[in-house]
Amino acid sequence: MLFYLLVESEYILKTDKKLTLAGLAKLAGVSTSTASRALNDNPVIKQATRDKIKALASKHNFSINAAASRLRTQKTNVIAVILNLIDHTEQSISDPFLLKVVGELNQALNHKGYELLLSNSFMASDDWANYFLSSSRADGIIVVGQGKSDEKIDAVARTGLPMVVWGDPTSDVDYTVVGSDNKLGGYIATQHLINSGCKNIVFLGDPEHLELAERYKGYRQALSEAGGVLEDRLTLSIDITSTAAYEKISETILHHGLFFDGIVTSSDMVALGALKALKERYIGIPSEVAIVGFDDIAMAELFHPSLTTIRQNVKKAAEVMVNQLVLQFEGKPTQSTVIDIELIPRNSTRH
Amino acid sequence: MLFYLLVESEYILKTDKKLTLAGLAKLAGVSTSTASRALNDNPVIKQATRDKIKALASKHNFSINAAASRLRTQKTNVIAVILNLIDHTEQSISDPFLLKVVGELNQALNHKGYELLLSNSFMASDDWANYFLSSSRADGIIVVGQGKSDEKIDAVARTGLPMVVWGDPTSDVDYTVVGSDNKLGGYIATQHLINSGCKNIVFLGDPEHLELAERYKGYRQALSEAGGVLEDRLTLSIDITSTAAYEKISETILHHGLFFDGIVTSSDMVALGALKALKERYIGIPSEVAIVGFDDIAMAELFHPSLTTIRQNVKKAAEVMVNQLVLQFEGKPTQSTVIDIELIPRNSTRH
DNA sequence: TGTAAAAATGCAATCGTTTGCAATTGTTTT
DNA sequence: AAAACAATTGCAAACGATTGCATTTTTACA
Numbered sequence: 132m133l134f135y136l137l138v139e140s141e142y143i144l145k146t147d148k149k150l151t152l153a154g155l156a157k158l159a160g161v162s163t164s165t166a167s168r169a170l171n172d173n174p175v176i177k178q179a180t181r182d183k184i185k186a187l188a189s190k191h192n193f194s195i196n197a198a199a200s201r202l203r204t205q206k207t208n209v210i211a212v213i214l215n216l217i218d219h220t221e222q223s224i225s226d227p228f229l230l231k232v233v234g235e236l237n238q239a240l241n242h243k244g245y246e247l248l249l250s251n252s253f254m255a256s257d258d259w260a261n262y263f264l265s266s267s268r269a270d271g272i273i274v275v276g277q278g279k280s281d282e283k284i285d286a287v288a289r290t291g292l293p294m295v296v297w298g299d300p301t302s303d304v305d306y307t308v309v310g311s312d313n314k315l316g317g318y319i320a321t322q323h324l325i326n327s328g329c330k331n332i333v334f335l336g337d338p339e340h341l342e343l344a345e346r347y348k349g350y351r352q353a354l355s356e357a358g359g360v361l362e363d364r365l366t367l368s369i370d371i372t373s374t375a376a377y378e379k380i381s382e383t384i385l386h387h388g389l390f391f392d393g394i395v396t397s398s399d400m401v402a403l404g405a406l407k408a409l410k411e412r413y414i415g416i417p418s419e420v421a422i423v424g425f426d427d428i429a430m431a432e433l434f435h436p437s438l439t440t441i442r443q444n445v446k447k448a449a450e451v452m453v454n455q456l457v458l459q460f461e462g463k464p465t466q467s468t469v470i471d472i473e474l475i476p477r478n479s480t481r482h
Numbered sequence: 483m484l485f486y487l488l489v490e491s492e493y494i495l496k497t498d499k500k501l502t503l504a505g506l507a508k509l510a511g512v513s514t515s516t517a518s519r520a521l522n523d524n525p526v527i528k529q530a531t532r533d534k535i536k537a538l539a540s541k542h543n544f545s546i547n548a549a550a551s552r553l554r555t556q557k558t559n560v561i562a563v564i565l566n567l568i569d570h571t572e573q574s575i576s577d578p579f580l581l582k583v584v585g586e587l588n589q590a591l592n593h594k595g596y597e598l599l600l601s602n603s604f605m606a607s608d609d610w611a612n613y614f615l616s617s618s619r620a621d622g623i624i625v626v627g628q629g630k631s632d633e634k635i636d637a638v639a640r641t642g643l644p645m646v647v648w649g650d651p652t653s654d655v656d657y658t659v660v661g662s663d664n665k666l667g668g669y670i671a672t673q674h675l676i677n678s679g680c681k682n683i684v685f686l687g688d689p690e691h692l693e694l695a696e697r698y699k700g701y702r703q704a705l706s707e708a709g710g711v712l713e714d715r716l717t718l719s720i721d722i723t724s725t726a727a728y729e730k731i732s733e734t735i736l737h738h739g740l741f742f743d744g745i746v747t748s749s750d751m752v753a754l755g756a757l758k759a760l761k762e763r764y765i766g767i768p769s770e771v772a773i774v775g776f777d778d779i780a781m782a783e784l785f786h787p788s789l790t791t792i793r794q795n796v797k798k799a800a801e802v803m804v805n806q807l808v809l810q811f812e813g814k815p816t817q818s819t820v821i822d823i824e825l826i827p828r829n830s831t832r833h
Numbered sequence: 834t835g836t837a838a839a840a841a842t843g844c845a846a847t848c849g850t851t852t853g854c855a856a857t858t859g860t861t862t863t
Numbered sequence: 864a865a866a867a868c869a870a871t872t873g874c875a876a877a878c879g880a881t882t883g884c885a886t887t888t889t890t891a892c893a
Binding site for chain 3: 880888
């Protein structure tokens with residue numbers, strides 16, 4: 132008898148720890164099927180029953196076992212977000228723009244009832260799509276950044292798995308891309324410098340990077356339309372990090388003098404690095420050299436001088452990406468989407 | 483016969499889409515138990531068999547269904563990382579320091595075989611711990627930031643669920659905290675300013691915020707030990723955002739003049755905002771006002787002038803946090819851990 | 834060669850939900 | 864009041880992997 136009591140109390144303790152749907156159903160005096168349907172607001176269950184079971188559930192703060200539910204329904208309600216960092220430098224992971232993207236994605240996903248599984252290191256292994264999707268860890272993938280080569284992304288696209296990519300939406304690829312019109316961005320930035328009187332405008336960024344390649348095209352187009360100088364030495368190829376920018380500008384001025392009076396950069400962080408190099412040499416900004424950033428990170432206006440930049444509408448982009456992914460789940464057609472950009476004139480350029 | 487073939491081909495198509503462990507076992511001519519053990523490198527299975535099955539698995543790029551595995555083992559190998567943002571401003575989520583923390587946590591978690599489920603918005607709902615853990619979405623929780631009040635954190639701690647918190651490890655709380663010695667950080671920063679000749683040193687940050695409260699203590703201790711000025715107006719309470727800092731400093735100078743010659747800030751971002759306000763008024767840095775940041779974000783050395791700051795060793799902290807969490811899983815005792823900090827002297831202070 | 838011990842593999846129950854279909858209860862119509 | 868119908872609820876079979884225990888195979892030793 133004593134033994135029975137012990138067992139009994141242990142049993143109670145256990146179920147108290149982890150109430151199961153069956154347990155909840157028993158408490159409510161219904162079957163598990165009814166309990167399940169009630170919690171899922173299935174209209175086939177009488178309203179009164181639904182209310183009663185839900186009340187009981189929250190009273191015992193019961194929550195459905197996600198693993199079991201996912202196994203049964205073959206749906207996880209999880210989206211894997213992969214930060215496609217080409218260069219695993221300290222700098223690139225610390226670009227505030229990335230955090231902004233992840234933060235907005237998180238909001239947009241939660242809003243639609245999804246959770247965010249973050250990954251910045253799995254891109255290394257070839258098999259990431261398979262890893263996340265065919266193992267039912269996630270229902271879809273959002274890749275942030277196309278990088279220099281989109282082979283891997285393209286390979287996943289061919290398998291037809293649900294995926295949306297942040298990148299250049301004007302590029303002709305077989306997957307859904309959401310992003311800014313980078314060519315236009317490069318064009319507007321360059322034009323702005325030309326209009327403010329710059330004659331020799333440098334492009335500071337890696338033209339082999341897919342998204343930057345588009346900005347580079349815009350840069351060249353603006354220059355040639357305006358009959359501006361378009362020499363090779365005006366293209367300074369660097370990684371998207373502020374230190375790389377700092378070093379490149381320093382070195383360039385050291386070896387070749389100040390042969391430019393304007394800089395189009397690939398990100399605000401890069402612009403910051405360039406600014407530093409210029410200020411150390413007491414070069415006037417924007418009087419001697421004007422500079423345009425890209426992204427409009429929160430601190431852009433806090434730089435000294437405040438940074439003229441191309442703003443990317445990250446919040447909207449995140450929403451669109453999630454929507455496009457959901458469309459894929461529903462088997463509906465999707466399309467690459469261009470998110471509006473905007474020139475934000477500040478004090479790093481004349482105007 | 484024809485019908486049989488049709489069924490057969492459909493079967494092949496289906497298993498080709500989503501190979502299951504049972505399917506793999508059949509291909510290998512073994513039972514599912516053997517296949518399972520082989521993939522998990524169970525030494526009870528002959529080495530040759532293990533190799534064969536693994537080879538077959540990677541050939542068909544098979545991967546275990548995580549949902550089923552989690553259901554059976556009651557282990558998810560997922561950790562929920564919760565960004566405890568007190569103020570949901572644009573700025574605070576864009577602090578690069580946060581991204582650094584998340585990035586390093588991701589690395590450390592992956593290294594130990596865990597995945598990172600990110601959440602920045604669930605802190606709002608009271609029930610986050612229960613949501614993630616009792617629903618078997620995650621095995622443990624890492625909370626980034628203690629915020630102004632740790633009620634919710636404390637409530638979770640009392641339930642005994644696996645959790646580690648980034649915060650102030652010297653605070654006397656019932657949960658495991660990993661973080662820098664904030665009091666020491668505040669002390670060192672202040673002392674550095676005193677040593678460089680500052681007489682009136684402002685503390686720029688919210689002393690009610692748990693972590694900052696410690697830094698504030700350090701600040702006061704350093705001042706009183708050195709017999710420095712310790713007035714109320716030297717405490718400028720603001721949120722941890724650069725805009726708040728910019729506005730507060732601007733406003734303070736406007737209304738009360740430049741009554742200070744040194745600033746201890748609550749983060750590098752805050753320092754950046756303060757710098758901006760000072761530079762706009764052509765106040766010399768560090769000649770008229772010296773300033774010390776906190777965190778040592780990547781761009782600290784790219785500010786102009788480069789920023790003297792207290793470096794937090796985020797990488798190490800992330801590793802320790804994950805280790806402590808794993809210890810909790812194993813039922814072993816854990817302890818709050820102080821991560822070393824370091825003063826990085828740069829050009830925003832005299833030395 | 835027979836037998837005991839050791840090594841390798843298989844059987845079958847289980848994890849907790851969901852859902853097609855059957856069964857029950859309640860309501861309306863003739 | 865019986866029949867026909869609608870509204871609710873329950874039964875039981877999945878979902879796919881893991882693991883204690885039973886069973887088979889192999890090896891070792893007499």
